[in-house]
Amino acid sequence: MADAPILIDSAKCMGCQKCVKGCGFGALSMVDSTANKLGKIAAVDPSACKACYACVKACPFGAISEVRQKIYGTENIEEYKNIWVFAEQTNGVVAEVVYELLTKAIELKKERGEGCKIAAALLGSNLTDEVKQSLIAAGADIVYVVDDPSLKDYEANVYVDAVAQLVAKHKPEVILAGATAIGRAFFARVAVKVRTGLTADCTMLKVENTENKDTGAMQMLLHQTRPAFGGNIMATIMTPNHRPQMATVRPKVFKKAPPDASRTGEILAEALSLIAPQTKLLKTVTDPDAINIAEMEILVAGGRGLQKAENFKQLFKLAELLGGEVACSRAAVDAGWCPVGRQVGQTGKMVAPKLYLCFGISGAIQHLEGIRGADTIIAINNDPMAPIFGVADLGIVGDLFEIIPALIKALEERKA
Amino acid sequence: MHVVVCIKQVPDTTNVRINPKTNTLMREGVESIINPFDEYALEEGLKVKDSLGARLTVVTMGPPQATVILREALARGADDAVLVSSRAFGGADTLATSYTISMAIRKACGGKTPDLVLFGKQAIDGDTAQVGPGVSEFLDVPLVTYVQALRLTADGAYEVDSQMDDGLHVVQGKLPAVMTVVKEASTPRFASLAGWMKAAKAPITVLDEKAIEADPIRIGLKGSPTKVVTIFPPPVKGGGEKVDARENAADGVKAIVEFLEKKGLVK
Known part of the structure; x- marks a missing residue:
């Protein structure tokens, strides 16, 4: 039986059930007891308890306390310094999310205070000076460069080896990576290799300079906030006793600041002895029709309400008139009306367009998560209670099969 | 050839809602299902079994109720099933979970490393996509992610199509490997009556x-570097103007066009 992270004092529990209601994980329940007059006291299910300690705050009688357990952690935590960003690049082109993360890192560095530096970890082959300088202009004080022929193409296992070696050598306090296909795949293995925690898909990051509850030493804790349970709740996660503190962030969650060419920084070449690649990239097959909806400024999206694949044709027409592209909800992908590459939402892409015009999308929480970065949302749905109206700047309750053709006509007339 | 498929029982998150009055998850009536992405991993494993005669073991970590998904996997054609279960595993994050599952795989394979370990690309409750890569590290086996198509021969040589941001990567390698599988890989089969x-x-x-x-210190909550400090409902953006165009679609169209003009979104 696992020890529960909380202790319930049966003598103090009054059976008010505030802790049961306050627990987001259903870990608390009332059980029969002879400890008080009510005959019921709160009990915790250790396997469901996530140690969020919300119940400790919820209890008006002080009956619940935290149990601080001895846990294992990284040795010599105080040696870990600086904030790193993994500088993902493909064929010499740095992923946009890297610049977004460097912008965020500038803010975190300020919060961390004096002595903190920002470093970019750049892996590749025949990397140009221009690429390295672009990282400095975006905020990096140091660029660690591992330039090796085996890093020409992305290969998870060599990437893991290279980053894990850099971490062991330089001991960063924090490392951030984009939650891209590459970032998500190899970063998780790096975290395990260096035996630390990793929080995926953070939407908020904040620094807290605080005292370590176990050791009493001052340290920096990164508050990593992410959606959980399909976006139904937000959870703030910390890695108090292990270093580095690792997190991934989806593209478009943070905004990138314009580069500043006057910034200066060090470029340090790292000669590492790397493992041989375990797999070989034969070729990359790109779909000439593929579009990256994450980068579009105007998106016209359709969901279950479109009812069939043919109806998406009208959305393409509308998107063309507005100078945008077509996106869709998960329901439309599952029904086979629209390819997965156009899917918006938690299991699809996060988008940040100037205009998100959506038809027949009810607004499941997972979808709303994906359009959080949109400047303006216009929603058309026949259900006045659809959750999408809760986030739309303009909501139209009506029949999309009447509205779409009429809107196409109106826009065509404006053009003519 | 020995293939291990790791599956997880998850709440059907598309139906999980937050109680607006108490800000807690409403779990009542929420069904437990096989993590949808794991269905594709299982199907890939079954295809390897069908074509190359591999032995297929399914592994899940969870409470005793998770036996249900193991039986379903057995009904579809898995040879044996392992439930990794103990109160001591409760509260495990992805590091502790990766460690626990990798130790269980070793045990289930008599101390040997299986030829192929398959995972779904991520679980829909946590959405981290970290346990597959984590297990690959603990097993010290090469990692291949986002597999959309797997072409494997009896000698262990494989070619996979891996879904990456810049297109499909056609990748060549040799087993052993840990692979994570995406939805486009296949259509999961149904179990036959005889299978059930x-x-x-x-x-x-x-x-x-x-x-x-x-190692007791590396499992469960104690073995988890990450701690959930607080949970709260997602911020809600207030809705804006709403136009009822059910009687007259033209009202809706007019409102949209005027709005686009006001925002400078049409020329």
Whole structure:
């Protein structure tokens, strides 16, 4: 039986059930007891308890306390310094999310205070000076460069080896990576290799300079906030006793600041002895029709309400008139009306367009998560209670099969 | 050839809602399902079994109720099933979970490393996509992610199509490997009646922390570097103007066009 992270004092529990209601994980329940007059006291299910300690705050009688357990952690935590960003690049082109993360890192560095530096970890082959300088202009004080022929193409296992070696050598306090296909795949293995925690898909990051509850030493804790349970709740996660503190962030969650060419920084070449690649990239097959909806400024999206694949044709027409592209909800992908590459939402892409015009999308929480970065949302749905109206700047309750053709006509007339 | 498929029982998150009055998850009536992405991993495993005669073991970590998904996997054609279960595993984050599952896989394979370990690309409750890569590290086996198509020969040479941001990567390698599988890989099969009858009687191996010889400090909440500090409902953006165009669609169209003009979104 696992020890529960909380202790319930049966003598103090009054059976008010505030802790049961306050627990987001259903870990608390009332059980029969002879400890008080009510005959019921709160009990915790250790396997469901996530140690969020919300119940400790919820209890008006002080009956619940935290149990601080001895846990294992990284040795010599105080040696870990600086904030790193993994500088993902493909064929010499740095992923946009890297610049977004460097912008965020500038803010975190300020919060961390004096002595903190920002470093970019750049892996590749025949990397140009221009690429390295672009990282400095975006905020990096140091660029660690591992330039090796085996890093020409992305290969998870060599990437893991290279980053894990850099971490062991330089001991960063924090490392951030984009939650891209590459970032998500190899970063998780790096975290395990260096035996630390990793929080995926953070939407908020904040620094807290605080005292370590176990050791009493001052340290920096990164508050990593992410959606959980399909976006139904937000959870703030910390890695108090292990270093580095690792997190991934989806593209478009943070905004990138314009580069500043006057910034200066060090470029340090790292000669590492790397493992041989375990797999070989034969070729990359790109779909000439593929579009990256994450980068579009105007998106016209359709969901279950479109009812069939043919109806998406009208959305393409509308998107063309507005100078945008077509996106869709998960329901439309599952029904086979629209390819997965156009899917918006938690299991699809996060988008940040100037205009998100959506038809027949009810607004499941997972979808709303994906359009959080949109400047303006216009929603058309026949259900006045659809959750999408809760986030739309303009909501139209009506029949999309009447509205779409009429809107196409109106826009065509404006053009003519 | 020995293939291990790791599956997880998850709440059907598309139906999980937050109670607006108490800000807690409403779990009542929420069904437990096989993590949808794991269905594709299982199907890939079954295809390898069909084509190359591999032995297929399914592994899940969870409470005793998770036996349900193991029986379903057995009914579809898995040869044996392992439930990794103990109160001591409770509260595990992805590092502790990766460690626990890798120790269980070792145990289930008699100390050997299986040829191929398959995972779904991520679980829909946590959405981290971290346990597959984590297990690859603990097993010290090469990692291949986002597999959309797997072409494997009896000598262990493989070619996969891997879904990456810049297109499909066609990648070549040799087993052993840990692979994570995406949805586009296949359509999961249904279990036959005969399969269900066989699965109902099949034994399920249950492994706890002692059976897998886990280091007590590396499992469960204690073995988890990440701690959930607070949870709160997602911020809600207030809705804007709403136009009822059910009687007259033209009202809706007019409102949209005027709005686009006001925002400078049409020329």
